[in-house]
Amino acid sequence: MSVNSAASTAKISAALGSMDQGSVVSEVAERLLAYFTSGEIAVGTRLPAERQLAASLGVGRSAVREALAALEILGIVIVRPGSGTYLRDDISELLPRTLSWGLMLGAPRTRELVELRGGLEVQAGQLAALRISDEALERMRANLATMEGSLDDLGVFVEADAAFHREIASSSGNQVLQELLQSIRSLLRIWVDRALTEKGHAADALAEHWEIFRALESRNEAAVTAAMHSHMETAARRLLAGLDAGLDAGQTGASA
Structure with missing residues (x-):
């Protein structure tokens, strides 16, 4: 991992903060969605691995995996096999709020x-x-x-x-x-x-x-x-x- 990539990973993990142990997939997805669409990280950024996101949020890896799957369906992130998960570079600024309903899994x-x-x-x-x-x-x-x-x-x-x-x-x-x-x-x-x-x-x-x-x-x-x-x-x-x-x-x- 490059120095820049490591810095991005650290920044994302720090910004997300930890969650209560009782949190479920919906809360993980909403936290990720809010951060990914906040403009605080550049489009095309490679996201931290599932285990790192899970550790940052204080939840199980399965919750992070399902939240990222939902975000992929909505076109927020893209999974590149063998490479990782990235923030898409064509997220619409007009992403309807109603789309976030699907993240209330x-x-x-x-x-x-x-x-x-x-x-x-x-x-x-x-x-x-x-x-x-x-x-x-x-x-x-x-x-x-x-x-x-x-x-x-x-x-x-x-x-x-x-x-x-x-x-x-x-x-x-x-x-x-x-x-x-x-x-x-x-x-x-x-x-x-x-x-x-x-x-x-x-x-x-x-x-x-x-x-x-x-x-x-x-x-x-x-x-x-x-x-x-x-x-x-x-x-x-x-x-x-x-x-x-x-x-x-x-x-x-x-x-x-």
């Missing part, structure tokens, strides 16, 4: 985001039932085939799941609704990934998606509403179970 408002997402997905489905094209349905069928063939590869499964929902949002014909859903999904992504921790969970989710697809294929708005509402209820239970598990792990990591 483990906070009550994350539960509210889950609740909001459910309502918006149902509305998107209702509009899509009236407007969806045959081409969009074919793409969704392909998404389902990918999900069906990826029950043992949850990373691929989750990507196909997300693509399925993006088609519905796009087919709603409402750009504002589409963008709101995309933002919420991005903010909740870390918990969505955790929600499908077992093959059985993925199989259940696949069956729910087929119900939605069949209802959309028939252009039956009432059936789409029922199928999407049911899926959102079970998806929310899975997602919140992952959230609770993450909070428990964060508490354990902080006290380790």
